[in-house]
Amino acid sequence: MKKGILLSLFTAGISGVSIFANAVFVSKTDPLIFAIIRNAAVAICLTVILGATGHGKRLAALSKKEWGALLAIGAVGGGIPFALFFTGLAQIGAVNGNILQKTLFLWVALIAVPVLKERISKVQLIGYVTLFIGMFFFGGTFTIVPKAGTWLVMGATILWAFEQVIAKVTLNTVPSTIVAWGRMVFGLPFLVAAVFIFGKLGLLMSATSYVFAPVVASSILLTIYVMTWYSALSTAPATLVSSVLVFAPVVTAAMSLIVLKKPILGQQVVMVALLIAGTLLLIVERLFPKRQQQAV
Secondary structure: OHHHHHHHHHHHHHHHHHHHHHHHHOOOOOHHHHHHHHHHHHHHHHHHHHHHOOOHHHHHOOOHHHHHHHHHHHHHHHHHHHHHHHHHHHHHOHHHHHHHHOOHHHHHHHHHHHHOOOOOEHHHHHHHHHHHHHHHHHOOOOOOOOOHHHHHHHHHHHHHHHHHHHHHHHOOOOOHHHHHHHHHHHHHHHHHHHHHHOOOHHHHHOHHHOOHHHHHHHHHHHHHHHHHHHHHHHHOOHHHHHHHHHHHHHHHHHHHHHHOOOOOOOHHHHHHHHHHHHHHHHHHHHHOOOOOOOEO
16 A cells, blocks of 8 residues: 555646646647647557566456557547547646646546445545645636536546556456556547547647657656556556546656746645645555544
């Protein structure tokens, strides 16, 4: 459990750094096109890692059921939701879209509790409420936009929640590195299909879409992210791993303070405090569970 918690925190840190880096370096590139280029680079990196670590033999020994699970993870995790998310993001804006996406931990809990039989204690529930208040009331100027984009982003978030549950089950028999590889490789065809559907093939073929430094930096961060994310998911409950990820904005705020000298002011201070408090509640409760606590 401790390993899973540490990996979850590390993953949240990588996510926070990635959000900061993308905001700084990837501002003029079409997000869907950038996602395809970056995900393709990550798929290549993970393929090399599989070969170097000797996982190739295990890959060849996968059963039809396990291959089916990897395909499902690629479709509902690495492919379809990205197309939905970026399409919706263009309609409702980055602030609203990213805050809606941060409800992932709630959807994971709704699915994991009945399907995976995971249990949420009273202390965890308080942590969930604290995280929710921090994100929705102090995480930005969030407004519900009555556009199809809102439903597209929510649909993408729910698909990502299902991915976590499918991955959690798959990780019982398949190494985390292979699951990460499956997500990136089998997600690519769906992203390419989205390019054709939305008429962005010209952008994909344009040389201006292939900006070397941002692609390399983002690809490295995403490679580390998916590997540590699935490794954490293999050793800790899905409800815990997904909720700790909400800590990422704290890291982003810290990066902005350190690198850009952008102070943390106003409601952002409250958001950071609540996200830290909520994360601590979740972690401490897991590290030092009280036997007398009743699960809800």
